[in-house]
Amino acid sequence: MAIETVTPASAQPDPPVAEPEHLTRQDRIGLLRAMLEMRGIEQRAMSLYRQGKVPGSFYDGYGQEAVSAGAAFAMAAEDRLCILHRDLAAHLIRGVAPERIFAQYMGRADGITAGRDGNVHFGDRHTGCVGMVSMLPDMMLVAAGMAMAFKLRGERRCALTWFGDGSTSRGDFHEAMNWAGVQKLPVVFVLENNQYAYSTPLDKQFAVDPVKRATAYGFEGVSVDGNDVEAMFEATRAARERAINGGGPTLIEAVTMRMHGHAAHDDMKYVPIEQVEEWKQRDPIDRQERRLQQLGVDVDELRKTVADELDAAAQQALKGPMPSPDDVLDGVFCDGQAEPLGDGRAPWSGFAKGHA
Amino acid sequence: MPAMTYLQAISSALRDEMRADERVLLMGEDIGVFGGAFKVTDGLSAEFGPDRVMDTPLAESAIIGTAVGAAVVGLRPVCEMQFSDFISCGFDQLVNVAGKMHYRQGLAVPIVVRLPSGGGFSGGPFHSQNPEALFMHSPGIKVVAPSTAEDAKGLLHAAIHDPNPVCFMEHKHLYRRVKGEVPEGVYETPFTARVARAGEDLVVIAYGAMVDVALEATDDLDGARVEVLDLRSLVPLDTAAILDSVKRCSKVVIVDEANMTCAAGAQVAALIAEHGFEDLDGPVVRVATPDVPIPFSPPLEQAVLPGVERIKEACRELLAY
Numbered sequence: 001m002a003i004e005t006v007t008p009a010s011a012q013p014d015p016p017v018a019e020p021e022h023l024t025r026q027d028r029i030g031l032l033r034a035m036l037e038m039r040g041i042e043q044r045a046m047s048l049y050r051q052g053k054v055p056g057s058f059y060d061g062y063g064q065e066a067v068s069a070g071a072a073f074a075m076a077a078e079d080r081l082c083i084l085h086r087d088l089a090a091h092l093i094r095g096v097a098p099e100r101i102f103a104q105y106m107g108r109a110d111g112i113t114a115g116r117d118g119n120v121h122f123g124d125r126h127t128g129c130v131g132m133v134s135m136l137p138d139m140m141l142v143a144a145g146m147a148m149a150f151k152l153r154g155e156r157r158c159a160l161t162w163f164g165d166g167s168t169s170r171g172d173f174h175e176a177m178n179w180a181g182v183q184k185l186p187v188v189f190v191l192e193n194n195q196y197a198y199s200t201p202l203d204k205q206f207a208v209d210p211v212k213r214a215t216a217y218g219f220e221g222v223s224v225d226g227n228d229v230e231a232m233f234e235a236t237r238a239a240r241e242r243a244i245n246g247g248g249p250t251l252i253e254a255v256t257m258r259m260h261g262h263a264a265h266d267d268m269k270y271v272p273i274e275q276v277e278e279w280k281q282r283d284p285i286d287r288q289e290r291r292l293q294q295l296g297v298d299v300d301e302l303r304k305t306v307a308d309e310l311d312a313a314a315q316q317a318l319k320g321p322m323p324s325p326d327d328v329l330d331g332v333f334c335d336g337q338a339e340p341l342g343d344g345r346a347p348w349s350g351f352a353k354g355h356a
Numbered sequence: 357m358p359a360m361t362y363l364q365a366i367s368s369a370l371r372d373e374m375r376a377d378e379r380v381l382l383m384g385e386d387i388g389v390f391g392g393a394f395k396v397t398d399g400l401s402a403e404f405g406p407d408r409v410m411d412t413p414l415a416e417s418a419i420i421g422t423a424v425g426a427a428v429v430g431l432r433p434v435c436e437m438q439f440s441d442f443i444s445c446g447f448d449q450l451v452n453v454a455g456k457m458h459y460r461q462g463l464a465v466p467i468v469v470r471l472p473s474g475g476g477f478s479g480g481p482f483h484s485q486n487p488e489a490l491f492m493h494s495p496g497i498k499v500v501a502p503s504t505a506e507d508a509k510g511l512l513h514a515a516i517h518d519p520n521p522v523c524f525m526e527h528k529h530l531y532r533r534v535k536g537e538v539p540e541g542v543y544e545t546p547f548t549a550r551v552a553r554a555g556e557d558l559v560v561i562a563y564g565a566m567v568d569v570a571l572e573a574t575d576d577l578d579g580a581r582v583e584v585l586d587l588r589s590l591v592p593l594d595t596a597a598i599l600d601s602v603k604r605c606s607k608v609v610i611v612d613e614a615n616m617t618c619a620a621g622a623q624v625a626a627l628i629a630e631h632g633f634e635d636l637d638g639p640v641v642r643v644a645t646p647d648v649p650i651p652f653s654p655p656l657e658q659a660v661l662p663g664v665e666r667i668k669e670a671c672r673e674l675l676a677y
Contacts, residue, residue, distance in 0.1 A: 080429060117460045125463045130428055133452045141418050142453060145425020152381070152407050152431070159425070172448075175418035182413055331459050332495050338464035338519035340430040 035065035038089040061086030063259030066284035070232025077343040082139035082161035094127035094344035102317030115323035127344035137167035140176035147187035166197025181217035186243035194258035211253035226254030363531040365505040369512035384436030416446035440471035455496035484650035486614035501525035503567035505536040510545025547589035549597035555583030559605040563587040573667035606637040612644035638677035
């Protein structure tokens with residue numbers, strides 16, 4: 001059976017800016033800033049990788065910045081997240097400092113895992129985040145488990161995780177969707193449909209669009225333009241509201257495109273050039289910038305501010321030490337008390353206004 | 357002290373923990389109203405309700421994975437695999453997510469996975485396994501295996517209090533066969549070895565169901581004074597106690613009910629070869645299940661599982677060395 005491959009609408013000019021109900025001007029700038037920071041960090045990290053300063057390979061989320069920025073922006077401080085490897089903006093929104101992220105990429109002592117894990121394989125437990133593992137989508141179950149605890153304790157909190165189109169083929173996708181549906185958990189599943197799992201296109205991954213499967217598990221699935229950061233925010237905000245009000249899980253399919261290879265070594269020759277060209281017209285940062293320019297925001301100034309901050313952060317990380325092999329055997333086990341995750345930053349103005 | 361079966365001791369530990377700490381919850385297949393395939397959780401649902409004695413979907417990966425999530429936000433889940441064999445379906449969540457979490461990001465995962473294990477009752481290839489060595493080989497997971505009712509309760513208390521993932525190997529064959537006095541209330545049995553019977557001519561090192569078999573096999577062995585060391589914990593492994601027994605007895609038989617290759621006993625043998633060589637008066641001898649799936653039919657199963665006669669024979673040969 002043939003399936004439809006999701007492609008963007010042709011590059012129409014964006015519709016006139018409607019005032020979003022739940023976003024202030026400052027929020028909208030914040031969303032752009034998170035995306036600019038993510039792209040700026042990843043571009044600098046790619047350079048560091050090419051200079052041999054980032055060991056292993058390097059994975060980025062170029063072109064997908066809206067998915068993590070929009071979704072994470074809708075999450076409250078006490079909510080909990082499992083963040084994937086193309087979702088750096090979520091870490092930034094939760095409060096992880098860019099210099100620590102550069103240090104993480106370079107395997108340095110000041111990185112979030114202090115050199116014990118690489119790339120975006122981290123979660124800063126002080127920001128309410130559990131770091132991902134490479135087996136996908138394992139974190140769907142961890143997120144479901146956090147949501148289960150919230151529900152059991154009667155707390156108005158929510159868990160969220162991202163995962164990709166390839167993840168929908170594994171059993172843990174089914175187990176998590178089913179469990180969350182059966183127990184009606186306050187969890188938001190963000191399926192980042194970026195058209196390829198490494199080199200494998202959607203038509204070799206599934207016969208039924210995963211968002212349609214949500215209904216079969218007993219909850220709602222919505223498809224969102226994953227390159228529109230405000231649409232991502234709004235879909236996640238609504239899903240979170242449903243979750244904390246006892247309405248159960250939501251599957252959000254964020255339709256986007258992986259604009260770089262799977263990792264730095266991947267030349268992406270399996271992707272038709274026209275597909276890339278088409279998606280370039282829908283770059284999430286360009287789109288948000290155009291919106292904000294119409295509102296009179298000095299986008300160039302914001303870009304420059306972010307660039308200066310990131311240059312300084314990269315320099316600071318480069319001065320940091322490598323980890324000492326002396327303690328490479330420490331910490332396999334916890335010797336003290338188990339401390340649960342702490343709260344993260346939640347910059348959305350709605351929380352200050354007492355929303356949700 | 358009341359006398360309890362091994363199974364009652366496990367149930368008692370669960371009940372005591374749930375009464376003492378509202379963070380403790382039980383998760384597993386058919387553990388609620390039904391009370392579990394072996395009735396370990398019988399009556400607990402009535403006392404603590406279906407939220408804390410949770411009947412889960414038939415999904416082992418999800419049981420472990422959601423337990424990890426619940427643990428990192430403050431609960432203390434105790435998962436039941438209906439049979440330890442089924443942990444193969446939850447292996448990834450346990451080994452890759454739970455086991456590596458603290459080392460990678462300093463986040464503790466206080467979960468217990470109860471694993472009814474072992475053969476001897478025609479369970480066949482999928483209801484008889486002893487998978488503990490898989491988890492000894494996976495950093496970040498503790499593994500304990502009680503052989504007595506008292507230790508079953510004390511080790512389970514200690515496992516639930518431990519801030520790390522702990523595999524609790526409970527041997528099905530011991531559930532109703534082993535009975536003993538058990539202290540009342542909450543107490544912790546340390547994750548160390550125990551001398552089950554002191555001796556000086558030879559030591560049999562075993563754990564779980566093989567401890568009783570070793571005691572029986574060596575109770576009256578031509579007058580030899582045979583020590584039996586019950587490991588109780590496989591991770592951490594009590595290397596000091598093992599080397600101490602070797603020093604005292606100089607001859608060692610290591611018994612595993614698990615398949616021979618890379619079993620816990622293989623690690624013990626390697627430890628002795630490296631650090632106890634000078635104390636040995638003979639080769640280290642191993643008795644274990646050969647590397648075959650556990651067969652169903654009684655004569656076939658009995659042919660592969662280590663029993664009293666095989667241990668006797670191994671000890672006699674070594675004593676004569």
